[in-house]
Amino acid sequence: MSIGDRFLWDARVGLRGLLRQRGFTAVAVGSLALGIAAATAMYSVIHAVVLDPFPYKDVDSLTSIRVFEPGRQGGRTYYTVDQYLEFRERSRIFHGVIASTISDVVWTRAGEPQRLRGNHGPFDTFEVMGVGPLAGRLPTATDAQPGAPPVAVLGYRFWQRQFGGDRRAIGRQMVLNGVVRTVIGVMPPRFMWRGADVYLPTHFRRGEAVEGVRSVHVLGRLKPGISAAHAEGDLKPIIEDLARREPQSFPEKWRVALLPFKETFPSGLRSALFVLFGATGLLLLIACANVSNLLLFRAAGRQREMAIRASMGAGRWRLIRQLLTESLLLASAAGAVGIALAYALLRSVIAIVPPDTIPDEAQVAMNVPVLLFTVAVSAATALLFGLAPALHGCVPNLVESLKSGTRTAGGDPHSELLRGGLVVAEVALALMLLAGSALMLRTLLRLTDADLGFRPERVLAMRVPLPETRYPDAARRNVFFRDLLQRVATVPGVAAVGINTGMHPFGGWGMQVEVAGGSQDTRPVGFSQVNPGYLKIFGFRLLAGRLPSEHEVAAQQRIAVVNDAFVKRYLSGRSALGAIVRVPRLARDPYKLPETGFEIAGVVSNVLNEDPKEGVQPEMFVPYTVLGRADNVSVLAAVDPASLSKTLAAEVYAIDPDQPVTDVRTVQETLERWAFSGPRFNLILFGVFAALGLILATVGVYGVISNTVARRTQEIGLRLALGAAFTDVTWLVLRRGMILIAIGLAFGLAATLAAGRLLRSYMSAVAEFDITALAAVSAVMVLSGAIACFWPAQRAARVDPSIALRTE
DSSP: OOHHHHHHHHHHHHHHHHHHTHHHHHHHHHHHHHHHHHHHHHHHHHIIIIISOOOSTTGGGEEEEEEEOTTSSOOBOEEEHHHHHHHHHHOOSEEEEEEEOOEEEEEEOSSSOEEEEEEEEOTTHHHHHTOOOSEEOOOOTTTTSTTOOOEEEEOHHHHHHHHTTOGGGTTOEEEETTEEEEEEEEOOTTOOGGGOSEEEEOOOOTTOOBTTBOEEEEEEEEOTTOOHHHHHHHHHHHHHHHHHHOGGGSOSSOEEEEEEHHHHSOOTTHHHHHHHHHHHHHHHHHHHHHHHHHHHHHHHHTHHHHHHHHHTTOOHHHHHHHHHHHHHHHHHHHHHHHHHHHHHHHHHHHHTOOTTSSOTTOOOOOOHHHHHHHHHHHHHHHHHHHHHHHHHHTSOOHHHHHHHTTSSTTOSHHHHHHHHHHHHHHHHHHHHHHHHHHHHHHHHHHHHTOOOSSOGGGEEEEEOOOOTTTOOSHHHHHHHHHHHHHHHHTSTTEEEEEEESSOTTSOOEEEOOEETTSOOOOSOEEEEEEOHHHHHHTTOOEEEEOOOOHHHHHTTOOEEEEEHHHHHHHOTTSOOTTOEEEOGGGGSTTTOOSOOEEEEEEEEOOOOOSOTTTOOOOEEEEETTTTOOOOEEEEEESSOGGGGHHHHHHHHHHHOTTOOOEEEEEHHHHIIIIIIHHHHHHHHHHHHHHHHHHHHHHHHHHHHHHHHHHHTHHHHHHHHHTTOOHHHHHHHHHHHHHHHHHHHHHHHHHHHHHHHHHHHHHOTTSOOOOHHHHHHHHHHHHHHHHHHHHHHHHHHHTOOHHHHHHTO
């Protein structure tokens, strides 16, 4: 008989046995399916988001040019247009070098103007990226000729959203940032380079900004066989020349290297996904331990069958093969059910993924690599949960098994020890999942309970991105916003109006400063450009000095207000009022201020301006008119903020009907979208996995105690006949289960503390374990285990002694 025939024979025999025991089969398949479904769903996300998110040709040869300071994290992959052109013209290690922007592009048309996300790039961008159009064509050399009509290529999502997928959009003319461009093509669904709505082929010229964008990302397609040393040798002379010309743009000690595309644009969820994938691994291990215990119970009832097989000449390997084949059948059925469950779970996962945390190009789906992963997991689980029962069940005691049938089967110490060990493992793993979910809950609560110093649900913000083509200098921008702030202040229901480059509690600009007579700390500080109303809206309290007046803001006075954290860092032990703070960066392009010093006129209280874990960072506030770069308008609403949205936008259109308004939402809505969505995503998934793990572990404890009661029925009946009380028997059974749970808790707590350090290394924003959280999850585990033990204990205490003794 061939190997294939033997397997088919074992499969037929095993299938008949599993179908005869439908209850056992359903529980085993269901337990494994839950673990396989969770692992499959998370792997689907990881494969799409981390392992293979990008559709570009030979994506591993696409690299960014990274200049960094040794010993420090980060580095730069963005450069000026002039610097980009140096790389493009002088480097020899690339097939092509392109630049790209993330730009505000105003689409002027009938009705309200619309702000689009634009990507300016050279005419060979699509050639370097290696992706052709879905419809129409891409830019050609003719389009790049001087005087050729400007063209545009649409992103797929924008094409679907705005034009309903109508191919007649090709050939249409669109007024984008005041330039009439002809649409020549549409890119495929997964071509989402920089998430653009429109791609604008652009001539990059030295000394010119790209429609107000001065910093571009530089990307090159590396030639085959280029080593890291070769790349550094090619790029180093270029950086040396640039650093000599622009020393302020590069660190004193620098190095240059290539950064792979996947590392340049990683998912913001990458660390969290790996942690959650680890959680599904724990859940799968609990399921495997549970099914292993079920198989051990089943093997105990099959000792007579195994003994007969052995007495008829079946060798040890033959019995192991049969038992492992049955395990494989269970795992295969669980894998099929798990795929169906994973499909449903995956849709739920996608629905709660935080915005802008995965690459736009990523396509999360149940594809061939994911299905192959499921097959591999199913096979591995078959071996994992089936090996121990198979090894234990293949060596029956022929004499005892044939003589006593099943009564003595499964009562040997080795079987007891193995079952107890599996229960201990289940409890420990379930505790780790519970502790992880508690940690995620504390992380979310720490964020939501943070004292912001103002009521975020009452503050409505909107962004008004003035295009540089129509507002090229600070004077024109200041006139626009001065008029807008005055108009908005008179709107009924508006208690105060403010402006800044961003808004609290989110981080904004960071600048290095020099404080005359103060500490020389080179760490950047927050640099906000505001009016007096902004400080009122966001709850800043004046601690010393005064706030700038509207007249001083209009006159572009070089005065500043700093927060208390700024004073403690730079001016501890001395008066801050009157101190001069210089911002050297403002002397350089594009600001080129002749005087970069600001006199401190006041000190205000700290208001959260960064990750709560990092605490309030030093910050300075200067009049928005000095640079004219602020574009985020905030209002303190005395009425429902939603009722003001259209009115505020109308005030913008009254000044400039071609000016779009974007991101109109309250601070609370922004917090929900950007700050809370990530921790909530982690909490929901971790909570689901922990709940499933707790259920499986509880079922495992119940199964072991129930089996113990069933095997000790005669002993229990004898104890009752000799006068044992109801509580004595109940405690006898409970004690066995609670000892296993206590051992599992001990191992689980130790593993949880070790895993907590690893978890924080992956997710820096996560909270730390504390005694309260560990005590709470331990109590949940003990309570669940006690409930699982209580029912078998009650059943044992109600055994009729005469019936129990008659079973002998």
